[in-house]
Amino acid sequence: MDLLPPAGDPAAAVAHFAARLAFQADVADVHAALPHGRFVLVDSRSAAAWDQGHVPGAVHLPTAEIPARAAALLPAGTTVVTYCWGPGCDGATRAALALARLGYRVKEMIGGIEYWIREGFPVETARGRVEHPADPLVAPRGP
Numbered sequence: 001m002d003l004l005p006p007a008g009d010p011a012a013a014v015a016h017f018a019a020r021l022a023f024q025a026d027v028a029d030v031h032a033a034l035p036h037g038r039f040v041l042v043d044s045r046s047a048a049a050w051d052q053g054h055v056p057g058a059v060h061l062p063t064a065e066i067p068a069r070a071a072a073l074l075p076a077g078t079t080v081v082t083y084c085w086g087p088g089c090d091g092a093t094r095a096a097l098a099l100a101r102l103g104y105r106v107k108e109m110i111g112g113i114e115y116w117i118r119e120g121f122p123v124e125t126a127r128g129r130v131e132h133p134a135d136p137l138v139a140p141r142g143p
Contacts, residue, residue, distance in 0.1 A: 086114030
């Protein structure tokens with residue numbers, strides 16, 4: 001008995017994986033690209049979650065507020081990357097959909113703030129900047 005279903009056709013696999021990469025970015029790639037300013041990172045969580053900790057340089061735009069506030073915060077033609085809590089949260093997906101409906105090019109940061117923190121990247125809180133050591137289950141430890 002074969003425990004795995006058969007692999008898909010290579011051409012279908014190319015289309016599938018290319019589409020995933022067109023609409024998703026992992027936290028390491030976002031962290032590396034953020035200083036270059038080619039996109040705006042949007043935190044789609046609540047104000048309480050934002051205050052608890054957010055990615056430095058992110059824009060706070062809760063999903064429910066996107067239709068009313070996106071144009072004021074995100075110039076037309078801006079590429080946007082959204083994030084929320086983590087893999088168990090679809091808030092970034094909902095925010096990405098709302099922004100795409102408004103005409104923005106958008107990606108979702110998979111892993112959300114959870115994996116940002118687990119990879120050892122800094123967060124801004126209501127009390128200032130905080131860094132935690134990288135979780136060795138998701139990122140190599142520093143020197």
